[in-house]
Amino acid sequence: MDVTPTDLPEVLILTPRRFGDARGWFSETFNAARMAEVGIGIDWVQDNHSMSAAKGTLRGLHYQRPPRAQDKLVRCTRGAILDVAVDFRAGSPRFASWVAVELSAENGRQLLVPKGFLHGFVTLTENAEVQYKCSDLYAPDCDGAVRWDDPEIGIDWGVTTPVLSDKDRAAPLLADAPRPFTWEGGK
Structure with missing residues (x-):
């Protein structure tokens, strides 16, 4: 597993090795022992799978606040997405800074989005499928x-009129959103 830090050092790109032959390829996308070897000791409790039919479908920016905050390990298993993480920790020197990584079925990359970060993605292809692990169960409350x-965040999604859910269309601006996460000085 190749681990590459992003401009937000807590957000990591994980690229599992692929082993190919005449049949195609094989890849181990998750192994708790190998993750622990590279310093990722997260207990995953839920797997999610979404499919977005239209290119330009945008899901985000989402978070789940404490006490049910979630780390996410995101991968695209069909098509391609632009996956985005935004530092959402009050007091962080990188608050409202973001990174975007293309994840695709072809490149096999995964993005580790820790607690305290907003997460979202836009589909770059039709019929894009995204699978992700979560460190806590979904809690609607x-x-x-x-x-x-x-505009305070200023993400370049590459689309101006994305396909959105009603929830995402009605989400508050950063200035009006609660601050459920606090930066803990280097963590």
Whole structure:
């Protein structure tokens, strides 16, 4: 497993090795022992799988606040997405900074989005499928979102009129959102 830090050092790109032959390829996408070897000791408790039919479908920016905050390990298993993480920790020197990584079935990369970060993605292809692990169960009473097009964050999604859910369309701006996460000085 190749682990590459991003400009937000807590957000990591994980690229599992692929072993190919005449049949195709094989890849071990998750192994708890190998993850622990590279310093990732997260207990995953839920797997999610979404399919977005239209290119330009945007899901985000989402978070789940404490006490049910979630780490996420995201991968695209069909098509391609632009996956985005935003530092959402009050007091962080990188607050509202973001990174975007293309994840695709072809490149096999995964993005580790820790607690305290907003998460979202836009589909770059039709019929894109995304699978992700979560470190806590979905808790609707802890569910939250921030506007995908918030000017204070300024994400370049590559689309101006994405396909959105009603929830994402109605999400508050960053300035109006609660601050459920606090930066803990280097963590």
